Amino acid sequence: MMETHVEAEKAAEHVPHQKLVIFAWSGDLDKVWPTLILATSGAAMGMQTTVFFTFWGLFPLVKDEVRITGENWMQRLLSTMDRPGLEHLKLGRMNFAGAGPAMMRKLAKEHHVASPTELIDLAKDLGVKLVPCQMTMDLLGLSREDMIDGLEEPTGATTALLEAQDAVTLFV
Amino acid sequence: MSTTIAKTLDLKGLACPLPIARTAQGIRELRSGELIEALATDPGSVPDFAAWCRATGTELVEQNEDGGVYRFLIRKK
Numbered sequence: 001m002m003e004t005h006v007e008a009e010k011a012a013e014h015v016p017h018q019k020l021v022i023f024a025w026s027g028d029l030d031k032v033w034p035t036l037i038l039a040t041s042g043a044a045m046g047m048q049t050t051v052f053f054t055f056w057g058l059f060p061l062v063k064d065e066v067r068i069t070g071e072n073w074m075q076r077l078l079s080t081m082d083r084p085g086l087e088h089l090k091l092g093r094m095n096f097a098g099a100g101p102a103m104m105r106k107l108a109k110e111h112h113v114a115s116p117t118e119l120i121d122l123a124k125d126l127g128v129k130l131v132p133c134q135m136t137m138d139l140l141g142l143s144r145e146d147m148i149d150g151l152e153e154p155t156g157a158t159t160a161l162l163e164a165q166d167a168v169t170l171f172v
Numbered sequence: 173m174s175t176t177i178a179k180t181l182d183l184k185g186l187a188c189p190l191p192i193a194r195t196a197q198g199i200r201e202l203r204s205g206e207l208i209e210a211l212a213t214d215p216g217s218v219p220d221f222a223a224w225c226r227a228t229g230t231e232l233v234e235q236n237e238d239g240g241v242y243r244f245l246i247r248k249k
Contacts, residue, residue, distance in 0.1 A: 041189040044196035045227040113187045122193055 019167035075141035
């Protein structure tokens with residue numbers, strides 16, 4: 001009994017957590033960025049990493065060149081007010097009509113911080129599963145064609161929670 | 173056990189999470205027991221490399237600093 005306990009402790013010391021699941025709810029640049037930094041770091045350290053994108057978190061997965069998304073006027077209006085795409089994200093605070101994000105991206109470049117677009121590519125290369133939420137896609141009128149390549153099949157909350165059961169979970 | 177360095181990664185100037193992520197990518201093509209050398213300037217990479225080695229069970233064979241460049245010598249598990 002004692003021995004098993006010690007062995008289990010040893011194993012736990014070696015691999016603290018095997019899985020990381022991040023629920024990416026926000027579409028703000030200053031939330032998407034750290035989400036991608038954590039996801040790539042988790043995958044780099046051998047954690048089986050999944051990011052489940054839901055609500056505003058889905059717009060960053062829309063291709064940058066897609067300007068308007070949605071099938072009806074309400075969905076189209078949403079994408080008009082909040083331009084989708086990783087290169088068009090706004091800051092959650094100090095946005096100043098786009099001056100904030102521009103400064104943030106300039107600073108990041110000067111400090112050699114990878115951009116969200118670079119991090120998404122890195123995440124795919126490291127095997128991070130990028131999963132869009134089916135319900136929100138329907139709600140926002142987003143099609144698979146609107147969205148970037150390399151995403152997993154859209155799923156629901158149950159699938160996401162099943163994946164999260166034995167994982168470190170973050171809601172961003 | 174190999175004592176020659178199979179690969180060197182120049183990670184100077186890169187910020188979190190790139191030094192670790194590039195190392196994770198770079199170590200893939202190495203065989204078990206081979207050595208990889210990583211050169212970084214991000215001070216955060218010092219605790220991060222230690223944490224990464226601990227998490228992956230990888231041996232940090234050597235670590236030193238010279239003129240603001242941190243050198244990590246890592247043996248693939």
